Amino acid sequence: MKRYLVIIAAVIAIYCPLMSQTVSKTGTTAAQFLKIGIGARALGMGGAFSAVSNDATALYWNPAGVSLNKKNKIILDHQDWILDVDLDFIGGSFKTPFGTVGAAISAMHMGEMEVTTTRDPEGTGEKFSAGSIMGQLTFSRSLTDRFSFGISAKIIRESIYNSKANGFALDLGTLYNTQIPGLTMGMSISNYGTKMQMEGRDMLLQTEVDPSLESDPININANFATDSYELPLIFRFGLAYKRDLPNKLSILVAADALHPNDNTESINLGSELSFKDFLFIRSGIASLYQRDTVAGLSLGCGIKLKILNSFYYVDYTFVDMGPLGNPQKITITTSF
Numbered sequence: 001m002k003r004y005l006v007i008i009a010a011v012i013a014i015y016c017p018l019m020s021q022t023v024s025k026t027g028t029t030a031a032q033f034l035k036i037g038i039g040a041r042a043l044g045m046g047g048a049f050s051a052v053s054n055d056a057t058a059l060y061w062n063p064a065g066v067s068l069n070k071k072n073k074i075i076l077d078h079q080d081w082i083l084d085v086d087l088d089f090i091g092g093s094f095k096t097p098f099g100t101v102g103a104a105i106s107a108m109h110m111g112e113m114e115v116t117t118t119r120d121p122e123g124t125g126e127k128f129s130a131g132s133i134m135g136q137l138t139f140s141r142s143l144t145d146r147f148s149f150g151i152s153a154k155i156i157r158e159s160i161y162n163s164k165a166n167g168f169a170l171d172l173g174t175l176y177n178t179q180i181p182g183l184t185m186g187m188s189i190s191n192y193g194t195k196m197q198m199e200g201r202d203m204l205l206q207t208e209v210d211p212s213l214e215s216d217p218i219n220i221n222a223n224f225a226t227d228s229y230e231l232p233l234i235f236r237f238g239l240a241y242k243r244d245l246p247n248k249l250s251i252l253v254a255a256d257a258l259h260p261n262d263n264t265e266s267i268n269l270g271s272e273l274s275f276k277d278f279l280f281i282r283s284g285i286a287s288l289y290q291r292d293t294v295a296g297l298s299l300g301c302g303i304k305l306k307i308l309n310s311f312y313y314v315d316y317t318f319v320d321m322g323p324l325g326n327p328q329k330i331t332i333t334t335s336f
Contacts, residue, residue: 026292029135030165030196030229031156033132037061038089040315040331044300046284047074048254051186053175058106059091059138061242062173062188062236063150064162066140067091067100069336071311079329082321085110086149091136099141102152115161130160138171146177153279156196156231163200169193171230182242190234195217197228233261240281266290270298275324278304282317296320313334 039057042049049057053065056075077089091104109131133156140150152171157164173188203226208218240254252272259265268303270284282300287293300317313333318324 004170012124012283020050025262027262028229029157029232031132031134031167031191033087033106034156034169034191035177035232035234035260036081036087036108037081038106040077040317040329041272041280041282041302042298043141043314043319044282044284044298044302044315044317045252045254045272046268046286046298048238048256048268048270048284048286050128050173050188050236050256051175051184051240051256052252053186055329056091056093056102058087058150058173059093059102059141059152062100062175062186063138064148064173064175064186064188065150065173065281066102066138066147066150068175068278068303069093069095069100069335071095071212073333073335074100075331075333078328081320081327082324093138093140099139102136102138102140102317104136104138106136108132123210128161131246145249146179148175149173154191154193156193158198160198160204163198163202165196167194167196167231183251184240186236186238186240188236190236191231192233193231195228195230198226199223235259247314250274264289264291266293278316280304286319293320293322296322309336 016217038060039041041055042057044303049061049094053062054068056069058065072094074092077292081087085108085187087108089104090104091102092144092260093100093102112125112129115126115128116123117241136152138152139216139301142148148172154169156167156169169191170193171188173191178185190239203220203224205223205224206219208220236258238254238256240252242250242252244250244327254270256268258268268284268286269288272280272282274280280302284298288297298317298319300315302313302315315328315331318326
């Protein structure tokens with residue numbers, strides 16, 4: 001009983017101050033694609049994954065969980081996001097004598113669009129594109145049989161037309177397997193890094209220093225001054241509990257408390273029911289108590305297949321986002 005009280009007290013001590021935030025700062029950070037969750041399994045559980053993170057998607061949710069992968073893993077993740085925007089994620093984790101290392105690339109992309117101006121509202125005949133990309137390296141290690149940590153380094157770039165912005169960020173995470181059987185605790189900080197500022201050929205202009213002077217030189221090269229924006233920093237604290245049930249069933253329930261720097265605090269809840277470690281049914285709800293959220297219920301399923309000496313996981317999830325539609329995600333993971 002004392003152990004339960006200590007854990008509950010820790011959650012209250014951490015989360016209650018977070019709920020006092022009154023200004024959401026929505027829309028004040030760059031690289032918003034970093035906030036889109038990875039992995040159909042995790043999203044099927046409503047994004048309550050910081051204390052689970054025992055598969056290749058730990059590269060995104062909590063780098064400490066990468067060390068829990070007993071085998072090498074590769075993940076291919078695709079999501080049809082809203083408004084014809086797609087997000088792809090490719091990553092892998094590999095065991096070494098010193099710990100587990102991982103690498104990943106994430107890219108958000110969309111089709112080309114017409115260039116329009118006030119003079120040519122129907123289009124100039126030119127095309128432009130916009131997108132974002134992130135490259136990541138991860139290291140994770142188990143310090144004891146109960147505690148592990150992980151760190152990720154990220155290079156981020158966003159571009160639109162002839163302009164771009166670059167950034168660098170770190171992810172930090174810890175996982176603790178408590179003395180209560182089946183109960184784990186996880187914490188992570190994502191996207192702690194530099195600010196991003198747009199620059200490029202689109203920011204160039206030609207002007208003159210003082211038009212009132214006849215001898216003043218004209219066509220002086222100059223640049224528009226653009227603001228710099230922070231990355232979407234997210235602090236996660238989560239608990240997960242797994243228990244075996246009769247008839248070769250097992251149940252996993254999880255909860256995450258989130259504190260972002262560009263929105264109000266929220267809670268994610270999720271569950272996973274598995275049969276013979278072969279068939280998985282998942283449900284969850286994200287962004288509880290978040291102001292003006294459109295996220296709703298998520299449902300998902302998955303299967304685990306063994307082919308020769310390798311395992312393959314195929315997962316699917318469906319998310320209700322109200323007026324923004326219903327994004328769907330398919331994830332394929334191999335373990336060898």
